[in-house]
Amino acid sequence: MHSNVDTLFENLWENYVDITPSAYKIHELLADSENDSHIVNDHVAFRTFNLPKTSLDKLAAHFLALGYEEKGDYDFAAKKLDAKHFEHPDETKPKVFISELRVQEMSEPVQKIIHKLVDQMDGAAVEKEDFLYSGAHWSLTKDEYETLLEESEYAAWLAAWGFRANHFTVSVNxxxxxxxxxxxxxxxxxxxxxxxxxxxxxxxxxxxxxxxxATMADHGYVQFESESKLIPSCFYEFAQRYKMPDGKYYQGFVAASADKIFESTNSK
Ligand code: OOG
Ligand code: NI
Incomplete structure (x- = not known):
């Protein structure tokens, strides 16, 4: 587990921009370099499989240990995903959105591939300090990637890129x-x-x-067992929050919008 929220996000950012070069250029475009080039990050999102070794709760434990609290949960019926969001009592810290694929609702061949991947993973890996930016813990063939892609773009993305921030989000406010x-x-x-x-x-x-x-994702090379292939990597999101009747800014997510944001890693 990480001992410090800021260093965790710095490490996540380094790992993210590595395969998302657009993020640098967008920073330059949006930051007011004459005054303050700092960009406030609304939230970071993670994807995972709902298997015991990799469940949403296991990822969330990293944030709970840093003082984050669970705030909302969301269901994406068509994409077969559950999600939760987390907030830190210090409102200047980014929110966290974690989703997980309901593996048991996938077809038999897809379930088989996902189990084959997660079986290769050390069960203790999820507790390591660097887990949230540790990438894939398995080897994947191009055929397996394509089988996953036909049924769940989410599953294919996760199989190819593993554990890392899926996107950072510019706070437009x-x-x-x-x-x-x-x-x-x-x-x-x-x-x-x-x-x-x-x-x-x-x-x-x-x-x-x-x-x-959100931007459509950049592309990056993934090394499959026998070849490498250029596939969608990560995207950058932009969020504008509004005040609620009580005068406070809304801090949650909106399932109908999130459902569309997931599609930022689609190929087309
Ligand atoms: C998460 C999509 C949802 C949001 O802000 O609504 C989301 C993902 O693509 O993994 O980030
Ligand atoms: Ni998001």
């Missing part, structure tokens, strides 16, 4: 250049970035107290 998500989207498109348009460029809005957008 704390930008200097603009605090409007629509303006951020325009800046991104003008600079040549491709946005996820599933469910519209902006998912949610003021009526659900959270508006979100």
């Amino acid at each position: 704390f930008l200097n250049k603009t605090q409007e998500l629509a303006d951020v989207n325009t800046m991104l498109k003008d600079a040549g970035f491709t946005l996820n348009t599933s469910g519209g460029e902006i998912k949610g809005g003021e009526e659900v107290f959270l508006a979100q957008s």
